[in-house]
Amino acid sequence: MTIEQRYQLAKAQYESWGIDVDAALAKLKQVPISIHCWQGDDVGGFEVNKQALSGGIDVTGNYPGKATTPEELRQDIEQALKLIPGQHRINLHAIYAETNGEIVERDQLKPHHFQNWIDWAKKHQLGIDFNPTLFSHPKADDGLTLSHPDQSIRDFWIRHCQASRRIAEHIGKELGSPVLTNIWIPDGYKDTPSDRLGPRKRLKESLDTIFSEEIDSTYNLDAVESKLFGIGSEAYVVGSHEFYLGYAVQNNKLCLLDTGHYHPTEMVSNKISALLLFSDKVALHVSRPVRWDSDHVVSFDDELKEIGLEIVRNDALNNVLIGLDFFDASINRVAAWTIGTRNMIKALLYALLMPNDQLKVYQEQGDYTKRLAVLEEFKSYPFGAVWDYYCERMDVPAGLDWLDHVNKYEDDVLVKRANKS
Structure with missing residues (x-):
């Protein structure tokens, strides 16, 4: 047949x-899915002064053929896109800038450092989303960035986030499609802190400063992303769900829900309808946590189906911005993109075919x-x-x-x- x-x-x-x-x-x-570039090179990026991966992030495996240049990474993404139905977006981190061999600090990044990505996206009719990179850097070695007690370190990361928003606005203008700019930080403590409020006050002040610069929402949408815990921040994370939920609602920002950033018994699908009552848009990073925020390739499991159902049955296909966030170096990386993205699309189709x-x-x-x-x-x-x-x-x-x-x-x-x- x-x-x-x-x-x-x-x-x-x-x-x-x-x-x-x-x-x-x-x-x-x-429905576009925002496909994360960092699956293709194990969250390495292309900084000239590249640092070891840090910030509670770990990529395991050493499957041959990892992309080591921007050209290789784009080539691999193109191959995956040939196997994925639909027209989609590519999600970039700031560390994927191309600086022609020049050391450019993150707070000095400019739109032209991403021009190759812009030109490539135009050629393939892709949207782009963006993330400042607040990990894998000497100024984040102690696990603190926007909440750091040292004002000079906070200021560095503030400038980096401001630069990222300007870059995103430029990309949005070039592509004629708004860029989702998402801020995630690793800040937290390994053991029980003596002061939870102080770091959160500093984080709030840092965010207020970052967002004080007017950026055209026609071209840039701001999001903040929470986390329950991470490696090195098992006892306390400054940017908790409650913190960012309150901040997003009060300041008209998007609250980004990462499926791996909650307690294993929490279902992100259950949170979508609640947020949609108070925000016009909600952002997602879909991964598959196994024991912690382990970012396994997205599987067509019950929670993924439920996420699809929550989006579809609430008529929110235009209100939920769906991105992916996993990185597995133990399998073919092109296959990982293909499996994960196809599964996300399958979940939406499954939901569309329900009464x-x-x-x-x-x-x-x-x-x-x-x-x-x-x-x-x-x-x-x-x-x-x-x-x-x-x-x-x-x-x-x-x-x-x-x-x-x-x-x-x-x-x-x-x-x-x-x-x-």
Whole structure:
């Protein structure tokens, strides 16, 4: 049976519930996923004076063929994009600046250091998102940045974040699409602190200074990202969820929810609808925590499905900015991008193919038996047939055929690259 034939049978089954499958695919096509560049080089970046990875971040594995230049990284991203349906965005950190061999401190970065990324994005019709990099730097060695007790160190990081917002505004103008500029810091303490309020006061003052410069929201959207704990900050993190939630709401900034930055029993999917009541937009970094913020490749698991459902059934496809954040060096990095991004898109399609309106009616009527029965029944509906058809229609490989392309790319490019190094 062909993909088309399987699709028509699946379509009829879904349409018996009043689900317009073609309309669902048309909606899905319009949703961009912000794909993080740092999966391709293990969060290394291209600074001339490159530092060891720090800030509670760890990448394990040594799969051959890691990108070591901007050109290699962009080449690898292009390969992944050929295997991912839709038109998407690329998420950059400041450490991916290109300075032509010149040492440029992070607080001195300018838009022209990202011109190659801008030109490349224009060529491939991609949006770009941006992040100041407040880790892997001598001025972050003690795990403190924007909350540091030393004013001179705080000022350095403030200047870096201000420079990042200007860079983002420039990129947004060049591409005609607003850049999400997200601030995450590693600040915290390994053991129980004697003062929790002081560092948070300093962080608030630093953020106030950063955001005091008017940046056109047509081209730049500001977000702040919390974390529960990290390596070296197990007892206390300055930028907690409560801190940033309050700051974002009070200052009209986006609150970014990273799926790996909460207690293992917390579900980020459960937070989306709550934030949407108080903010026009919510930002996500989707990863897969296993024991801690371990940033495994996104899997098509229950929580990912629930995230997709929360976005779709609340009609928030234009209100939730979806980005990815994982880094696995134990497997082929192009495959990691492909698997994780395809799974995120699958979760949205899965949600679009649910009888969401009818399920809401069952809930309002108190008919929880029927609601549960239908939810369980739809788990075995022919979702895969619709996904394969969507991939084929979007001119990317269906099923596991994408893996053949990755294997060929590994033989032709990655192995040769590894042998050179």
